[in-house]
Amino acid sequence: MRQHYLIGFFAALVLSIALGLYMFFEPARQAQAQLDLLTQQVSEGQELYAEDCAVCHGAAGEGLGATPALDSEGLRAMDFDTLYKVIARGRYDTAMAAWSVTDGGPLNDAQIESLIAVIQQGDWLSTRGVVVGLGLEPRAPISVTVTNETLLQIAALPDGERLASAVQTYATECVACHGANGQGTSLASALNTEALRVDRSAAQLTTAVTSGVAGTVMPAWAGTLTPEQIGDVVLLIQRWDELPANAIPEPPARPIIVTEALLAAGEQLYAASCARCHGTEGQGTRRAPALNEQPFFETYTADAALIQIISQGVPGTAMPAWGDRLGETEVEAIVAYLRSWEPTAPAVAVPQTGGGFGGPPWQRANAAPNAQPLAQEQPQTATAADPVGAGASPASAPVVDWRIAALIGIPTAFVLATLVGASLALWKLRNA
Ligand code: HEC
Ligand code: HEC
Ligand code: HEC
Structure with missing residues (x-):
């Protein structure tokens, strides 16, 4: 018993x-x-x-x-x-x-x-990282100035006063999204198109401008513009083809605001993404030309040009297009960092050799003054792994789901116990 x-x-x-x-x-x-x-x-x-x-x-x-x-x-x-x-x-x-x-x-x-x-x-810091990483960082409000000469030219057209006033409204309120000459930007479609002139009635355009376009960033202008101003802008959209070419110029490129944080980010990005080809100090290697020398800065006086070449790469060479890997701010950080070399850049750089920079294999890594490991391939993207900011990583989570373990374990224990009990009982019966 x-x-x-x-x-x-x-x-x-x-x-x-x-x-x-x-x-x-x-x-x-x-x-x-x-x-x-x-x-x-x-x-x-x-x-x-x-x-x-x-x-x-x-x-x-x-x-x-x-x-x-x-x-x-x-x-x-x-x-x-x-x-x-x-x-x-x-x-x-x-x-x-x-x-x-x-x-x-x-x-x-x-x-x-x-x-x-x-x-x-x-x-919010991590959210900002995502926004910047996707290249969707909003720019400060942008407006442009239309020359007097152009305004006079427009005023000479039939209903010219209204068109000229609309062009000025456009240049302050709309150019940031709809672009120079209404040609569209990555934010919003073009307004100078045949399709809008032919397919949309004045009433439809008025509604779009007055009430905005639901589900897009197109704001309702009813609160900002008077009905007359809206009417004039609609007239402008309908008669855009009569405007002189290039009436409304490109908004100015935003200058890079250089901060210590931006420079630090640029330095890190440069080390991670550029140094292995252009050298740790920008002195050039066998793979890529020097960036840290006077002729380079004489060629690229405008930041916009550097942003362009880094984002687009140089087709047909080893210079990659970084625009799809780095966000706008990251490219700007690198440009700011490169610019920080300008005051001290030598007239002619001495390219870096050896040490994992494509030098011949018999050359010892420490033969190079600035040997640097090749391993840093990954560009730092701003997308944070921890968007909640809770800092908790699931690494400590139990590997087995205990609900499943219990579900399997408990019935198994029952079956085993019953089997053992039954065989013991049988054994006793046999021996009795
Ligand atoms: C914040 C960005 C932004 C601003 C500023 C802006 N728009 Fe738009 N607009 C849009 C977007 C986005 C759309 C939706 C169409 C699209 O996908 O590009 C749009 C659509 C429109 C349309 C309808 C086009 C169509 O295909 O039916 C009109 C008309 C228009 N905008 C006029 C204006 C005018 C006039 C102004 C200035 C008073 C203005 N917009 C300012 C972003 C903007
Ligand atoms: C076209 C510009 C625009 C866009 C795009 C926009 N908002 Fe707004 N949002 C506003 C304005 C303007 C107000 C203030 C309205 C008012 O006067 O009460 C506002 C107010 C708000 C408020 C209330 C804020 C408060 O303190 O009461 C919230 C929440 C909000 N928006 C969330 C969002 C979210 C989420 C999105 C994206 C899905 C978004 N907004 C997109 C312009 C915008
Ligand atoms: C895989 C090697 C490689 C990497 C990585 C690389 N580049 Fe380049 N880069 C090149 C080559 C090769 C050229 C020369 C292209 C040519 O022949 O015009 C070049 C050219 C350039 C130029 C133009 C130089 C000139 O004098 O015209 C700039 C600016 C530049 N790279 C910046 C960068 C930056 C910034 C990074 C990092 C984000 C980077 N590169 C990463 C290979 C590379």
């Missing part, structure tokens, strides 16, 4: 250990699952934020011009439903459009929830 007790005891022991383990790991597992979900939500939300919201609310939610900041205690503390409604339905008669599919916008429930996660739980 004693064996029966023992069997019962062991079965209960196995059962309670399994249950105990399960209960011990379950809260941690649930917390981890929740954190994983939030991390994923935030990183999805950050991309949406970059695409749909940064242009008005700023790369780090700091607010631009008249648009309020989203990086605020008020919004972090706001209850979910209220915040949901603001984003889903927008604010009537302001540039803040309705974003939910239900209200004619482009975003579904899950997407709006992920944006709320960014606003309430995300880390």
Whole structure:
């Protein structure tokens, strides 16, 4: 009889250990699952934020011009439903459009929830990284000046006064998105097209300008422009082909604002992405010409030219196009760093040799004054691995899901206990 007790005891022991383990790991597992979900939500939300919201609310939610900041205690503390409604339905008669599919916008429930996660739980620095990484960092408000000569030329056209006034409105309010001469930019489509002149009625264009285009960054201008101004701009769109060529110039390139942080970032990016070809100090190697010498800076006096060549690469040579790997700000950081060499650049650089820079294999690595390991291939992208900023990495998570272990373990223990019990009973019967 004693064996029966023992069997019962062991079965209960196995059962309670399994249950105990399960209960011990379950809260941690649930917390981890929740954190994983939030991390994923935030990183999805950050991309949406970059695409749909940064242009008005700023790369780090700091607010631009008249648009309020989203990086605020008020919004972090706001209850979910209220915040949901603001984003889903927008604010009537302001540039803040309705974003939910239900209200004619482009975003579904899950997407709006992920944006709320960014606003309430995300880390704005990391969001900024995503925005910059995607090359969607908004620029400061841009306007251009139309020459008097051009304005007089336009004023001489039929209804010229209205057209001239519209050109000025365009040059201050619209050129940043719709580009020089209405030719379009990466932000917004062209307005100087045959298609708009032929396919859209004046009424349709008036509606687009007055109320904005829902689901895009095209604002409603009703609050900013008078109905007359809107009418004039519509006339301009309909008669764009009569304007003198190049009436509305390209907005000026934004100067790079050099900060210590930008220089430090540039130095790091240069070491990671450029040094192995152009040399650790820009002195050139067998693979690529020197950048740290006077002739280079004499050729490239404009930052825009350097940004262009680094982003586009040099087709047909080993010089890669970095534009698809580095964000706009990262390229600017590198340019700022290169510029920091200019005052001390030698007239002729002495190229770096050997040491893993394509030098012959018999040359010892330490023969080069500036030997540097080749291993730093990865360009540093701004996309943060930890968008929540919680700092918790799932590395410590248990490898086996304990729910599954318990599900398998408990019945197995039962079956085993029953089998052992049955054979013991049989054995006793046989011996009796
Ligand atoms: C075209 C510019 C524009 C875009 C794009 C835009 N907003 Fe707004 N947003 C505004 C303006 C303007 C306001 C202020 C409206 C008002 O006066 O109440 C605002 C207000 C808000 C508010 C309320 C802020 C507060 O403190 O009450 C939230 C939240 C918000 N926006 C979220 C978003 C999100 C999320 C996106 C992207 C899906 C987005 N916005 C895209 C212009 C914009
Ligand atoms: C913040 C960027 C931005 C600004 C500023 C802006 N627009 Fe737009 N606009 C857009 C976007 C985005 C669209 C949607 C079409 C597209 O996908 O490019 C659009 C669409 C339009 C359309 C409709 C085009 C069509 O195909 O039906 C008109 C008309 C228009 N804009 C006129 C203007 C005028 C006039 C101004 C200045 C008063 C202006 N926009 C300022 C971004 C902008
Ligand atoms: C795989 C090797 C390689 C890497 C990596 C590389 N480059 Fe180059 N780069 C070249 C070559 C080769 C040329 C010369 C192209 C030519 O013949 O015009 C060049 C040319 C240039 C020029 C124009 C120089 C001139 O005098 O006209 C600039 C500026 C430049 N690279 C910057 C960079 C920067 C910044 C990086 C890092 C982000 C970088 N390069 C990474 C190979 C490389």
